[in-house]
Amino acid sequence: MSDAVGKDRPAKAVIIGAGIGGLTAAATLRRVGMDVEVYERAREPRPAGTALTVMCNAVTALRTIGIDLAPELDKRGRVFRTLHFRTSTGRPIRDMRFGELADRLGSVNYAVHRTDLQQALLGALGDDTPVHLDSTVTGFEVNGHRATVEFTDGRRVAADVLIGADGFNSAIRRGLTGPERPIEAEYVCWLATVPFTHPRFAEGFAAHYWTPGQRFGLADIGQGRAYWWGTRNMPPSAARNWRSGKEGILRAFDGWADEVRAVIGATPEEAIVTVPAQDRPFLERWGYGPVTLLGDAAHPMLTALGQGAAMAIEDAVAIAESLAGARDLPRALRDYEARRRPRTRRMVQASRSLSRIEQLGGPLPSRLRELYFRFTPRSVFDKQNMSVLECRPVEVS
């Protein structure tokens, strides 16, 4: 029975996935006295992908549980205060002053390389939590209040709490829902990081460039490096099977602002990651008994809001809050899920809506979008952005 756990030994949480959500959950659950083990498919502790924004709600959420990532992120990444929206040739459309919103919330937004974020999270985790690499989960079984996880090499590991933090193609989610098909957003994303200098690429620079059906993002992530991403509308099968390489990407951005073409040009072909834009139907049931989901495994979202990682981090704080001192662990997991579903559902929906607006094709719709962004009062955008960036503080005793 789960209510015996905690009398003779701390409850054991097994976390599948050492991504952003899994590592954060390991750190937050250790803070509330749980015994934690992490199992990760990758053979090396190197995160897939490139860079990302860590928005201030994630930084605030972690602070409420006594984890301050700011000193590490100040050192490793770059604070960004203003996001410039521009046309494809670099003509200004609007500036969004995220720094001023973060100031109001007493926090900071960062742009950071994934490896640097991973290092900061590992620092918060400490050395005494086992992170088992080369461990691919295939499924799980539930017996009463305990779960047993199964691995490709035949290992089986028992847990009082099993957390699927294994990302977009989660095996733990598949065990809960059966096979699912992703929702294709009908555009491709190219991403990379690269050492970069350019007269228009100042410290803390962050900009989005728009044309019908196509976008480009460029951000300073510190230490002389740029993070860039580009998108282009295309049928899902073309987005899944992009074969035109860097030359094709350069052709797609022909005639764009000089800094856009320069940063693509400076990037080695092998450093460019290509992914189709996808999410999944929102899941109303994230687990049962001792099993739950967290991060992209629970609520994958399109990238438009830049909140996927922040939602995984907020989940990790919320699950520790629910489990802290709990005697009935399954009930604590249902409490965590109930508290997180409304906000994450809103983020999945808002990311989808914003993505549709951002990828509008055709000159007329995209002209209307530009006029909307140019002339809508700042107070309207500030209100929308604050509802995303505000994080309800949680207290863990």
Ligand SMILES: Cc1cc2nc3c(=O)[nH]c(=O)nc-3n(C[C@H](O)[C@H](O)[C@H](O)COP(=O)(O)OP(=O)(O)OC[C@H]3O[C@@H](n4cnc5c(N)ncnc54)[C@H](O)[C@@H]3O)c2cc1C
């Ligand atoms: C193109 C793109 C750009 C993005 N930009 C941003 C951004 O700017 N800001 C932002 O906040 N978010 C961004 N995101 C979203 C963000 O990357 C995710 O929301 C975030 O990484 C989710 O973290 P996670 O821990 O849930 O999953 P992941 O980071 O995907 O981690 C899952 C981990 O589980 C492991 N794993 C998978 N299957 C198994 C298995 N069977 N057994 C064991 N281990 C397994 C994986 O190897 C991985 O390490 C972006 C996403 C994409 C695709």
